[in-house]
Amino acid sequence: MRIVIIGNGISGITAAKTLRQLSDHEIIVISDESELFFSRTALMYVFMGHMRVQDIVPHPKSFYEQHNIKLHFGRVNTVQFEHKQVEFNDNHTLAYDKLIIATGSKPTMYGWPGSHLDGVHNLYHLQDLENIERHAETCKHAVIVGGGLIGIELAEMLHSRAIQVTMLVRESGYWNNVLPAEESEILNKHISEQGIDLQLQTELKEIWGDKEKVKMILTSNGAKINTQLVGITTGVQPNISFLDFTSIEKNRGLLTNSFLETSIPDVYAIGDCAELRNPTKGRKAVEPVWYTGRMMGELVAHNILGAQKAYDPGIWFNSAKFFDIEYQVYGFVPNQEMPGIKHIFWKHPSKNKSIRLVYEEKTGTILGFNLLGIRYRQEVCEKWIAEETSIETVLQNLSLANFDPEFFKSYEKHLVHIYNEQSGAKLKLQSNGRLSQVLTFLKHS
DSSP: OOOEEOOSSSSHHHHHHHHHOOOOOOEEEESSSSSSSOOGGGHHHHTTSSGGGGGOOOSSSHHHHHEEOOOOOOOOOEEETTEEEEEEESSSSSEOSSSEOOOEEEEEEOOOOOSSTTEOSSSSHHHHHHHHHHHHOSSSEEEEEEEEEHHHHHHHHTTTTTTTEEEESSSSSSTTTTSSSHHHHHHHHHHHHHOOEEEEEEEEEEEEEETEEEEEEEETTTEEEEEEEEEEEEOOEEEEEOGSSOOBBBSSSSEEOOOOOOOTTEEEOGGGGGEEEOOTSOSSSOOOOOHHHHHHHHHHHHHHHTTTOOOOSSSOEEEEEEEEEEEEEEEEEOSSSSSSSSEEEEOSSSSEEEEEOOOOTTTTTTEEEEEOOOOOOOHHHHHHHTTEEEEHHHTTTTGGGOTTTTOOOOOOOHHHHHHHHOOOOOOOOOOOOOOOHHHHHHHHH
């Protein structure tokens, strides 16, 4: 059986590796970006000099040769599903028995006038990094459009080269479409303290150029900003336009059932380009996240080989870094007040640290954790959420989530105090949890 995989990101390569571990079928991986899989999330560290390009390539070409995984470099024009063939832009075709579409995301562009000019870049592909590097050599001022995770990465990258950076964020606070207002405000302040010109409730209107090179931008507020580089970081969307004139069912992404099967027999979709018809409660239909892409890659390999196991992403988690502030989220943390949902929020009086616990008011069940500048043990938080632990039990045992208290300060007493004030309870903390207690809790609780 020949299994063809379009895309060599984390989803496609994980599928290929898992298939090879489980079978001796023919496996062909197609890519038009780079021949070898690389860690997309590490692009910023290459630019900042912390890593080299070869350092973000987990597997050399010899790995694929040794494991009999064929790599095909070429651009796919379309898929002839009726003939079970992949068609390339030079019109040659490749037949398949099973097809996995793992083409990931592409940056979302909104057609601003001047977006074609030299100096307008995204930060997604390896080629984007090369282009930004080229312009950074002479750039004195850059404008970043968008307030998401890629935007803050690009801001830090350029800032590390002593380039002045202006960020245009259309919302009233940085990433406040995801973060609650208090956490967003912490980041607003921190970003500005790094020397970034953070302009909130401001959008890009036009990009102006001279001799086809970026020279200035015009904002929605009428301001004109001289710049030599414009970074567009306004989000991503499934990269599936090459299938626009085919019969495969799609919405935002390629629609799949819980087994990651599309509407076309023997065709699967995984990673950023897949859209679940019936996502797990509390999860989104499209989740462009590294770890879910890896999970889908493993699962689709088993399903192709007959296991037929439904996709279950488990409890939501994510992590990021905003300059030197670490961020973690586990479970359900809404960015606005919701009926029946209670929050316990604590902020450090002088440092950029905060903790938020979210629980159901009626049952007291813990729903989520939101952390800035503080790390909790993922296994502990997920266990509490999965077992629908009461907020009072969590608070009394919160030290179990801390890392070694000899090296990290703990703040659980503040959260207990806030809860007692809000609820009228008289909770008291249990003793600090050592590693042995944590392991016992995870094993037997």
